[in-house]
Amino acid sequence: MDILNRISAVMALLLEWITVALMVALTGVVIVAVLARLLGESFSWYDEVAAIMLAWITYYGSALAALKRRHIGFDTVLLALPPRWRMAALAFGEAVVLTFFVLMAQAGFQVLAILEGSYLVSLTWVPVQLTQSVIPVGAILFIAGQLLSLPDYWSKTARGISLEHAEIEEEVDTEMHKNAGHVVGEVR
Template identity: 25%
Template sequence: MYKNLTIICEKILQYTIIILLSGMVIVVFFNVIGRYFLNAAIAWSEEVSRFMLIWLVFLGAILAYINDEHLGLDIVVKSIPKKAAKVIAVIADLLVLYAITIILKGGYSITMESWDWTSPAAAIPYAYVYLIVPISGAILFLQTILKIIYHIKALFMREASDKVQGKEGVSC
């Protein structure tokens, strides 16, 4: 279940990032062409490309989280017993869940407060820009729940099989 949901989420995110990056490249390219060859810049292009970049960063952060590619210090985790490392993984996941909850609440608040505030050149409500915070927060929340379930299952499933087989150590 964890892998299926993760794969589906990952594919949707990848295609969304491809579309956003392509759109950003097209907008910036046409603005450069217009500015240098036609002496007419597209007024909203800088804002829209910046908004797309913001969405790209948040969506990329989700992909990095799903694939465990965020920067982390694993020196301590590698130097302790495997069972303790698994317990630390669950605790770390719970702390991440708490942080994501704070981000989710703050993102929702700022999105709701900014529907009437529009960007100067593109006249896009800033709520559409900030909407990525609660969206990414919700996806990260779901992914963290799935990781917690996965880590708890790994902790207890392996522990049970070790007792049956008479092993003392627990491996990942």
């Protein structure tokens, strides 16, 4: 398990940096484009590049959310099931998600083959394959995130622990301990 935790930590760090870098770059592009427009100039490439960057943020951020199990889920419904059915439902749900992303990766590679030789309209030196490579890459990263986080999720679900509730309870405990320290300090 230790190796999985290390791989997960490295992947999380990389995805966080990539996502933040893309968000900062997109913010920079938007600011520069707005300033240019205020000065009476307009970039022909702005809309196309901003849309591509937003898609990249979505795919990389989605893979990060999969790794941290932060996508919308139904833990309460899942945990309401008897343990045997709970684990069967979890396995079914994971199979559906993984199958979808395997198909998405396959379709993404097919799209890349079709797009060979195509270039962006506004930046004619940028291959469309590069911009659309995020589809299969994002799908593969999502699959990796799901698989790396599955053992911990499986274990917690089997024990009846909700990821959502566990995080909330941990935050409440942290705040209670912080506040208890202040109260004790004041009593002295």
